[in-house]
Amino acid sequence: MKLDCDNCPVRDSAACASLSDVERAELGRLGTHKSFARGETVFHAGDDNDICATLNSGLLKISSSDAEGKERILSLVHPAGFVGEMFAPVAHHDVVALADSRLCVFSRSEYEAAVDRFPSLARALLRRSSEELFEARNRIALDTQKGAAEKLANLLVGLAKAASNSPCHAAHEFELPMTRGEIAGLLGLTIETVSRQFGKMEKEGLITRTSTRGIRVTDAARLTALAG
Amino acid sequence: MKLDCDNCPVRDSAACASLSDVERAELGRLGTHKSFARGETVFHAGDDNDICATLNSGLLKISSSDAEGKERILSLVHPAGFVGEMFAPVAHHDVVALADSRLCVFSRSEYEAAVDRFPSLARALLRRSSEELFEARNRIALDTQKGAAEKLANLLVGLAKAASNSPCHAAHEFELPMTRGEIAGLLGLTIETVSRQFGKMEKEGLITRTSTRGIRVTDAARLTALAG
DNA sequence: CGTGTGCTTGATTACTCTCAACATCGGTGG
DNA sequence: CCACCGATGTTGAGAGTAATCAAGCACACG
Structure with missing residues (x-):
């Protein structure tokens, strides 16, 4: 389904909020909306890592499972969050919908090209990534102290x-x-x-x-x- | 001390490796070398967050301390690693030298400007940040499983x-x-x-x-x- | 030497996991 | 409508692992 950035609920908070209207329109042409019901998998660890997405509404989990099958949830992804690993050939973790969710989905290669074309998008993603890193480290601190x-x-x-x-x-x-x-x-x-x-x-x-x-x-x- | 990128031991692996010679020379003019002995603090949590740095040689730790003073090391930083939070007004964590270390230090505002000027640097930092995030999440998984x-x-x-x-x-x-x-x-x-x-x-x-x-x-x- | 810091070792305690039984809720089909 | 079922959640008893408390050891440095 075609993107409708004008009515996007995370228009002002997602990474693409850093783009000008013209740039966003161009990026918008590359993506599609996709819905996932609670429990549905967006992608699996080990999958060819060929999509990136912004969460529009709902809630996702990023998780890994150890050898014995026990799951550890590494992060929750709230609306405006970004999922997808730009630099890995295969996905490292599972991404699953915790609630009925709606995403803007892009092919990784096209999104990557867009990052190169729009420096402000790179900057916004860097900021997001830094914040996620901070979150992850907070969780580490919490885990044992x-x-x-x-x-x-x-x-x-x-x-x-x-x-x-x-x-x-x-x-x-x-x-x-x-x-x-x-x-x-x-x-x-x-x-x-x-x-x-x-x-x-x-x-x-x-x-x-x-x-x-x-x-x-x-x-x-x-x-x-x-x-x- | 003036930077000498030509003889930098992490010339090919640090974030600035993504730059052209001309660009690197320009970035090099903004930074200085600085040495830290084992145990010395690069910056403290709560400090005005005004420096960024690339580790040249040695080893750093990024750590936080809880209310009771117990320290949790959040990450080790090996040569070619980057420290400094581009998007936070104050530092969230302590950064301390675990071994005698040598860093290229930049003022945060100048480095930030360089990131805007050199898109490939933004991309390199994004890649680094993603990898650190992956590391951090691996540690989370390890922590309890x-x-x-x-x-x-x-x-x-x-x-x-x-x-x-x-x-x-x-x-x-x-x-x-x-x-x-x-x-x-x-x-x-x-x-x-x-x-x-x-x-x-x-x-x-x-x-x-x-x-x-x-x-x-x-x-x-x-x-x-x-x-x- | 004596002192301090870092490291080891032992005894005990506390917390969480594991195993197990039972309760609750929602849905399905007789 | 009710009985059954599976999935989810609660509760209890016991085991196991790491934390805590407490000495003691080893090495470096004044």
């Missing part, structure tokens, strides 16, 4: 922020966009530990579970403090 | 590779460029656990300790297998 409770608190704070429309305010109440297993894979814990931590948080009055996936934050201050 | 022995084995294999001059062959014998405490901070373990894992590895015949810091790999195959 903190225990299960801190990790989960940190995730909830992040999801609460993502759930609200305004970037500065966190949502008071929201739905978890993933299963316990996915949360466990994201935090490097087991399903059971995640479940127990939810129980403990509720008992301690930090949150209320409005349903298995529904979270109401009842003590944002303490939750944030716990998250570090 | 594997135990202490696997993590240490993985580090040793990496250091053995870095210690040899040729990029494909690993050194048979080498010196650890860091203390047990730094290894612990890098792997997210404690000093004691690291020490015990060294002992176990030696007892099992994977390595021999030629000194407290000296490592001889006696069973590279099993060590690599353990590293995953």
